[in-house]
Structures are given as C-alpha cells and as structure tokens.
Amino acid sequence: MTKRYVYISGEFVVEEDAKISVNDSAVLLGYSVTDSSRTFAHRPFKIERHVDRMYKSLKAARIDPGMSSAEMVRVTCEVTERNLEGLESHQDLWIVHTVSNGQTRLGPDPSVRESGATIIISNPFLDLRGWAGYYSTGCHAVTSTSRAIPAQSLDARIKNRSRMAYTLAEAEVKLVDSNAQGVILDVNGFVAENKGGNIFIVSEGELLTPTTVNCLAGISRETVLELATKLSIPTRETTLLPYDLYTADEMFFTSTPYCMMPATRFNGIDVGAGEVGPITKRLLAAWSELVDVDIVQQAREQR
Ligand SMILES: Cc1ncc(COP(=O)(O)O)c(C=O)c1O
Incomplete structure (x- = not known):
C-alpha cells in the first residue's frame, strides 16, 4: 500500500x-x-x-x-x-x-x-460511498432536537474542531431514521445547517439559503451561489423556517466531499414531488462541468 x-x-x-x-x-x-x-x-x-x-x-x-x-x-x-x-x-x-x-x-x-x-x-x-445513493433518490432530512450553538457563544463562521454539539445532533437524527441527514435549527427555530453542510431550498424558482448569521460560510455554498448566478437562477440569502422546507419545491445540502446532496423528504413529508428536482440537477451538472469530473459518476463508481 x-x-x-x-x-x-x-x-x-x-x-x-x-x-x-x-x-x-x-x-x-x-x-x-x-x-x-x-x-x-x-x-x-x-x-x-x-x-x-x-x-x-x-x-x-x-x-x-x-x-x-x-x-x-x-x-x-x-x-x-x-x-x-x-x-x-x-x-x-x-x-x-x-x-x-x-x-x-x-x-x-x-x-x-x-x-x-x-x-x-x-x-x-x-470515500464517497456513504453519499453515493442520494444523488438519484435524495435523502431524508430530519431536524435534530439539539439546536445550533448561537453566534453569541461561538460564531458559526469559525470552522472549529469542537464537534461534540453537532455529533450529538446528528446522532439524534439517526435515532429517527438511521439513513437521515440532519437539519439543525438555531435557538430561534430558524434553519441553520447540517453537521457538515449548508442547506438550500428552491421555492417558486428562487434558490434560498440561510445567511451566515447561523451557519458556516461554506465554500460549496459559495460555489452553488456562483453557479446559480451563471445559470440565471435567482438566489437569496435569508432566514428559513421548517415551514419553508416543508413547502419547498426542491431541497439539497452542500458540502466539500459530495458537493450537492439532494433531499427529497423533510421530517417524513415529500419535498415537492419527492424527487430530485430540475434546478438541483442543473446545478450539479454545472458543477461537474466546472471541475471536469462527473461528480455523480465518481461517487457511484466507488460503490
Ligand atoms: C458545520 C458545517 N457547515 C457547513 C459546511 C460546508 O462547508 P464547505 O462547503 O466549505 O465544505 C461544513 C463543512 O465541513 C461544516 O462543517
């Protein structure tokens, strides 16, 4: 070796x-x-x-x-x-x-x-095997009981190694569905982030994501916002509540290893039609083109 x-x-x-x-x-x-x-x-x-x-x-x-x-x-x-x-x-x-x-x-x-x-x-x-299946089916996104550490205590933009809070939050989510991916809310109930990713929804043609008041300024988040602008998809950084996720047309997470992970169910309810949506697919294809690697195929080949 x-x-x-x-x-x-x-x-x-x-x-x-x-x-x-x-x-x-x-x-x-x-x-x-x-x-x-x-x-x-x-x-x-x-x-x-x-x-x-x-x-x-x-x-x-x-x-x-x-x-x-x-x-x-x-x-x-x-x-x-x-x-x-x-x-x-x-x-x-x-x-x-x-x-x-x-x-x-x-x-x-x-x-x-x-x-x-x-x-x-x-x-x-x-190793992309853990995420590979989600590109086609989407994952089940579930809120944890534990909330994000408020910026008044530790600003979420400081990417730090003290991961106990987020590790416990993700463990709570896995108790609900061992295959689920966590959505962590902040202490006010607004959508913050995933233990290792940012959260996006598509609603009425607009791409929405929380501001960095309660989440990391993800580089994948930045990349998606840049790609969306190139594709003339309107974007907005805003506050989101669970209601916005229940009623979204599409939803996905972003993070360095998997780039984009579609979510097709949120707390047991279908997101949109319960399928990976067209804007998610367009953005993922644009990202593959940007890096000259078929992101989905690379993950699937490892299975
Ligand atoms: C808490 C948290 N949010 C979001 C992200 C996504 O950031 P990036 O897109 O830079 O990987 C990460 C990455 O590890 C993270 O730990």
Missing part, C-alpha cells in the same frame, strides 16, 4: 508516525480551527478560498498559526502532491487542516501557550 504523508508543524511524516502532545490545546480544550477541502481530478479545488476562510477563523479564534497564508497554501499543495502519487485517476483526496493553539498547561489561563501552533495537514482518501 502506498504510504500517506502528513504535514505536522514543519515536518512531513508518514501518517502512522504523526503524533501530537497529550497537552495539545486541541486535546485538552478542543481549541482548534479546521478546514476541509478536496481535489477534483487530482487538482485542489479553491484551495486559496479555503485557506483564506481558515485564516479568518484563526484570527477570530485568537490563534496565531505562525505561518503566512501563502506558505500554508504552498505546504498544503506540497503534501497533497506527495499523497496523490500512485492514486488512480478517478480517485481523489480530502485536504484536511487542523490548527490548534499548540501545547498548553492546565491552570487559570487556557490560552497559555507552551509551544507554537500545532499545524496538521492530512489527505484522507475521499
């Missing part, structure tokens, strides 16, 4: 040898920022936009990575390039960044640093 490399705080090491301290603030405090991007046909997609988002997250989280964003892009491309060696042409990789505040010490001030930032860049294989 080909060796996979990880960049870890200045070094390229074989994945099995990558280690961080038990005193790392990621371990002791869950104090770390993250970003996930991917390759399409072995080319990193919008890597500068992802790194730019991560640097905004780092600034807001008061973590100094000790490295410029241009250098971050450079090392990211270098480690990804190494890991692409030997990969089959129809396969792709994740590009996962984790940056913590470095080693810390338990005591009165959790921001105390006993080392520079811990920077990890890894390239897990992009």
Whole structure:
C-alpha cells in the first residue's frame, strides 16, 4: 500500500508516525480551527478560498498559526502532491487542516501557550460511498432536537474542531431514521445547517439559503451561489423556517466531499414531488462541468 504523508508543524511524516502532545490545546480544550477541502481530478479545488476562510477563523479564534497564508497554501499543495502519487485517476483526496493553539498547561489561563501552533495537514482518501445513493433518490432530512450553538457563544463562521454539539445532533437524527441527514435549527427555530453542510431550498424558482448569521460560510455554498448566478437562477440569502422546507419545491445540502446532496423528504413529508428536482440537477451538472469530473459518476463508481 502506498504510504500517506502528513504535514505536522514543519515536518512531513508518514501518517502512522504523526503524533501530537497529550497537552495539545486541541486535546485538552478542543481549541482548534479546521478546514476541509478536496481535489477534483487530482487538482485542489479553491484551495486559496479555503485557506483564506481558515485564516479568518484563526484570527477570530485568537490563534496565531505562525505561518503566512501563502506558505500554508504552498505546504498544503506540497503534501497533497506527495499523497496523490500512485492514486488512480478517478480517485481523489480530502485536504484536511487542523490548527490548534499548540501545547498548553492546565491552570487559570487556557490560552497559555507552551509551544507554537500545532499545524496538521492530512489527505484522507475521499470515500464517497456513504453519499453515493442520494444523488438519484435524495435523502431524508430530519431536524435534530439539539439546536445550533448561537453566534453569541461561538460564531458559526469559525470552522472549529469542537464537534461534540453537532455529533450529538446528528446522532439524534439517526435515532429517527438511521439513513437521515440532519437539519439543525438555531435557538430561534430558524434553519441553520447540517453537521457538515449548508442547506438550500428552491421555492417558486428562487434558490434560498440561510445567511451566515447561523451557519458556516461554506465554500460549496459559495460555489452553488456562483453557479446559480451563471445559470440565471435567482438566489437569496435569508432566514428559513421548517415551514419553508416543508413547502419547498426542491431541497439539497452542500458540502466539500459530495458537493450537492439532494433531499427529497423533510421530517417524513415529500419535498415537492419527492424527487430530485430540475434546478438541483442543473446545478450539479454545472458543477461537474466546472471541475471536469462527473461528480455523480465518481461517487457511484466507488460503490
Ligand atoms: C458545520 C458545517 N457547515 C457547513 C459546511 C460546508 O462547508 P464547505 O462547503 O466549505 O465544505 C461544513 C463543512 O465541513 C461544516 O462543517
């Protein structure tokens, strides 16, 4: 099996040898920022936009990575390039960044640093099998009982690794339907996001998505909005309630690995005709064209 490399705080090491301290603030405090991007046909997609988002997250989280964003892009491309060696042409990789505040010490001030930032860049294989079936049938979207952390506590635009809240929310959804995908509402009952994706609906020909007051500024969300503009599909960032999802004509999630995941049922009720809708299909086709990879076929081939 080909060796996979990880960049870890200045070094390229074989994945099995990558280690961080038990005193790392990621371990002791869950104090770390993250970003996930991917390759399409072995080319990193919008890597500068992802790194730019991560640097905004780092600034807001008061973590100094000790490295410029241009250098971050450079090392990211270098480690990804190494890991692409030997990969089959129809396969792709994740590009996962984790940056913590470095080693810390338990005591009165959790921001105390006993080392520079811990920077990890890894390239897990992009396994799409879990989502592959949803492109044709759509998934069942279900609201969790747990609500999103309000921006007054932690701004959703800070893409962070403290995933306990969203992991529990998704687990609640799976109790309702083991195949369902979660829709997390905010504390006011507005639609926020999925544990790892943004939410869109099509209503009366218009493409609607929540504003980033309660969700991550997803790069896939941005891509869909750009593609919609190119296709002359009107778009609007707004507040959405569950009612809007029940009465939508189409619905889908967006996220880096699967790009777009249609949802054809919401809390047991058909969305529109209960089938993957025409605007969803047009956007997905436009995305495939943009990256020169048939997104649906790539996922299906892995099944
Ligand atoms: C909470 C959350 N919302 C939305 C997204 C989608 O973001 P992107 O499109 O940049 O992958 C993610 C991605 O992991 C996420 O974790």
